[in-house]
Amino acid sequence: MSVKSAHTARFVAAGVVAALAVATAAPAGAAAPTVDPGVSKTEIVIGTTTPLTGPASPGYKYVAPAAQAYFDYVNANGGINGRKIKYVVADDAYNPALTKKATNQLILRDKIFAMFGALGTPSHSAVVTDLNRRGIPDVFVNTGFSGFDDAKRYPTTFPYFPSYTVEAKSMAFYIQGDAALNAKTKCLFYQDGEFGDNAMAGFTAAGLSFTTTTSYSSGQQVAPFTAQVTKLKSAGCDLVVFFGVTSATAQLLGTAAKAGFRPTWMITSVGSDPSVLGASLGAATNTL
Known part of the structure; x- marks a missing residue:
């Protein structure tokens, strides 16, 4: 658990x-x-x-x-x-x-x-x-x-959660305050719908822009995110911010690993539980 x-x-x-x-x-x-x-x-x-x-x-x-x-x-x-x-x-x-x-x-x-x-x-x-x-x-x-x-x-x-908009603003503040992160080619990957809309609203309000964005629909994470990872890799993204559920995080990291795509990742709180993610990532990639 x-x-x-x-x-x-x-x-x-x-x-x-x-x-x-x-x-x-x-x-x-x-x-x-x-x-x-x-x-x-x-x-x-x-x-x-x-x-x-x-x-x-x-x-x-x-x-x-x-x-x-x-x-x-x-x-x-x-x-x-x-x-x-x-x-x-x-x-x-x-x-x-x-x-x-x-x-x-x-x-x-x-x-x-x-x-x-x-x-x-x-x-x-x-x-x-x-x-x-x-x-x-x-x-x-x-x-x-x-x-x-x-x-x-x-x-x-x-x-009872802080909103995803507030979380996105906090992430933007952290990125903008870290010279190394802020210098990276920043990209955003998010879940379609209100979840992703909230995130984009927060980043926009904080004045953080992205070189490219891509998304997935709920349930799509049962298959590899090949098209999305290809888009991010082709854009030269070396900082990818992700707003999605934990199972989608695992699929993203697994797909990226197989494609040899290794940016810095920044993941929303609701998709980044380490213990759950470790088990899911193993299932997604056949490796731990």
């Missing part, structure tokens, strides 16, 4: 436990509150959508089990105001169509009180409007897409 992913999941799970404790507490002498879906005298039902399978699952498939381990600990120690946490995990394979189906099941069949830690920018984008329309708490969204941090548009959604 990824130590980084597990630690982050437990930290966020602790946060949601605190939030649920506040949400389900009633002051002494207060009138009995209206019962919310997913909340009974004995349990609180929360749900999540996450890629347990599919091309984006390496690394991310460990997040939900780590959160479950923490909730098991809370339940073993009395729960929240006497209520046990029931955590319902739905595999969406990082596929927005499956996210919609899974989210509907969580709401209509499992009667969740809240969505917790739903993972993925394209997948969560497919359901965030419906969650807010229904008034369902949508807490600690597991993505850095800045669009979810809009209290007016999404009043029940609470992100």
